[in-house]
Amino acid sequence: MIRTLIVEDVALARAGLRRLLAEHGDVEVVGEAATVSDALAQAAATRPTLAFLDVELPDGTGLALAEALAHPRPAFVFLTAFPDFALPAFGVEAIDYLLKPATAEDVSRALDRVRRVQGVRSAEPTQPRHLEIRDGGRTIFVPLDAIERVDAAGHYLCVHALGQVHLLRTPIAELVERLGPDFVRVHRSTLVRLDRIAAITHRRNGDGDISLSDGSTVPLSRTFRAEFARRLAAAAG
Structure with a gap:
């Protein structure tokens, strides 16, 4: 239809x-x-x-x-x-x-x-291989497997990939759908790629921190912890 x-x-x-x-x-x-x-x-x-x-x-x-x-x-x-x-x-x-x-x-x-x-x-396969980001008069195609994490900065999302930061004005909930199953939301303002997770530190209040393979650390909110744990277990097979 x-x-x-x-x-x-x-x-x-x-x-x-x-x-x-x-x-x-x-x-x-x-x-x-x-x-x-x-x-x-x-x-x-x-x-x-x-x-x-x-x-x-x-x-x-x-x-x-x-x-x-x-x-x-x-x-x-x-x-x-x-x-x-x-x-x-x-x-x-x-x-x-x-x-x-x-x-x-x-x-x-x-x-x-x-x-x-x-x-x-x-x-055709519905999962894209690149994220299209407009930068002035040009469009940058960022490979999905190059993206480490995404975090919010005001009205923009910061896409961290290959040592660079690209700005994207898109709601984070929409970006979760566009990036597909390799990415998971761990905080209201943060997404990470599952295979870039190096370590997890837990806190007593249910929050935590996630260390990524690029050396960065992002927060893990208890609000997203259950879904994060499910996705992490599924990725581990």
Whole structure:
């Protein structure tokens, strides 16, 4: 099922797109939004696999929304009256770019592309090998097996890898999912890679300290201790 979010500030246009999508039995409209802020809330609540986005919205743009959506991101199809934004749209990996008024054939072709792309993705391993970190105008690809730990600094996460620190503005709970089973949360502001743990020091109050192979030490909170112990035992086999 293609779980679809419609982001369009004109109610009549939303209704028209919903009617076109209703012709496809494998499409379920899980939400509608008229603004960027509403769309972010809807996406967090419904976890769509596809989003139809208008370019111009009352509080921002569909392009900015595509950038801001949490991972795993849905596929994007832009549906707009403005042809000049096609190149930036494909820059955020849009599947298609439709001009209003879209016909039933336009929507059908876009959905066929979505089905092909998502079919390929579902057949591939879901665990990424790199963490993408934007640094100004460039994107750094940090190998997951190079990351020792992640800790919070204000609104940013500090990713420690190969003797360098990379800043990432992402909620730590989201990053846990992106990094996969090799990493575990040991504190509200700290993640570590399981195979980098060198020693554990326990305290009477249930907290502790974890020494890592790079020589650093991070706190172990009793709040996360039970899950940490389970994951450590599973990793040990």
